[in-house]
Amino acid sequence: MPALLELKQISKRFAAQCAVADVSLAIERGQFFSLLGPSGCGKTTTLRIVAGFETPTSGEVWLNGTRIDHLPPYQRNVNTVFQSYALFPHLTVRENIEFGLRRKRAYGCAARVANVLEQVRLTGKENRKPDELSGGERQRVALARALVLEPDVLLLDEPLSALDPQLRKQVRAELKDLQRRSGITFLFVTHDQEEALSLSDRMAVMNGGVVEQAGTPREIYQRPKTKFLASFLGAMNWIGGVGVRPECTRIARESNGNGARRGLVTRSVFLGSSIHVETRLENGDVVLAQVAANGDAYREGETVHVWWNSSDELHFPE
């Protein structure tokens, strides 16, 4: 079965620079798919090309077996949750949510609005204006306004970035629930790796306008294909050109014999559930080890031994 949404060798050049270069992606129906990358990596441009706000310089976008890259936004069956939410300030919550239904002259408008309001827990706030809502409520109106149209793909442009950190974690869980219950395909753009790792069925990591790797979060985290990915996703120790995750790094006062290296503890940070111990090896490399909080405590200046399983090593061609 072909993918629901397919990007074929999409490139987008603005006046001087190339924002997106030769990006190809395939997203299956019902998936939660994330585009992750540092700011300026081209992930938002890619999303805007799918939405129809940008025309690709070259390449094709296929949705549901139809080529859509030449269609204006109002003829594409995708909807966007904007980073700024872009709620219409002169309309009430209900009117904002009805906006799309009215444009499509949809039947059963009232029932659909009531249903989506319940899904995002905004029942009773229908007659408020956006400036009378909290940040979290505004975010849910933006979500409801797009979801009510039951698009083939829902595009989310950093929808959590404007929320405060505590709320963000809660909304993250709700978002995942909502996606599961509605069965709508999500294309989610974020620069937050924790969000991408925890939410996605599949994800693609972008850097400098190209897709570095696409796959499940586990694949990309455990077997990153490039050095950039290894450093960008999670923490990574670089010891003589070899990458080792801090959680795979073992540390002890006594050497276990084979291949353990000696070092001095330079810092020990208690994080509640774990302790981060930073050690300077004799060759000058600094290694971070993540150890259980209930294990041994290490003092700064103490001599320790550091080792890891060779199967946990990540090698990259220079």
Place this chain on the structure above:
Amino acid sequence: MLVTLAIPSTIVCLYSLLTRGAYGGVERPWTLENFKLLGDPLYLMIFFRSLWIAAAATALCIGLAFPLVLFIARSRRKNLCLSLVILPFWTSFLIRIYAWMFLLRDTGLINTVLRGAGLIHDPLPLLYNDGAVLLGLVYGFLPFAVLPLYATVERLDPALLEAAADLGAKPLDALFRVTIPLCAPGIRAAAILTFVPCLGTYLTSDLLGGSKTILIGNVIQNQFTAARDWPFGAALSVVLMMLALVLMFAARRHGEELV
């Protein structure tokens, strides 16, 4: 404020309550006679004509300014475009109205060219009618509509228009459902800034309207000059000022600041 607004307004109000002097000026006793004169059907007619022409000019100004402003806001040379809008102010309004007379009169440029091309036989009656006055007003006050409208259109978040398109609104639909409602404060400001001066105009109607199009501004001017009835002219001015004030407060009822 005191010197430029309060004192002249007070003088006008006081004059409107006095009796006309034999050779212009005012003398006692105090009276309301001047305001009673306003009930005369002749002056009521002129008042309604003035309201109608000012309203038409305002509607035309906004109708023309809105597309222009949308164009300027999207153009790459915004500052150049705005400078061009303000450029006519570098020349006296009087001279610009005279220029229109030279264009519009029977032996003017437009009629001469059309006759030369053999398109018409007799000159078109372009000057000295309501149409000419309306043209002059729209020409003169268009910049007053463009500037406040531009200020609101400029501040419009482009993401809102993207959201409208995203939700299925075609461009015209988005214009009427999103752009225009959100620019309402600018439209109100533009309406006030064009309607009020259009209502009090006398130069444009005097030069382009001739003797056929008498507006309230011309009547006021006439009372202070030829007719030498200062109190009545002052009474007309007071009514005009009241009308303008009522409109301003009506437009501000939502608690918005003008411009």
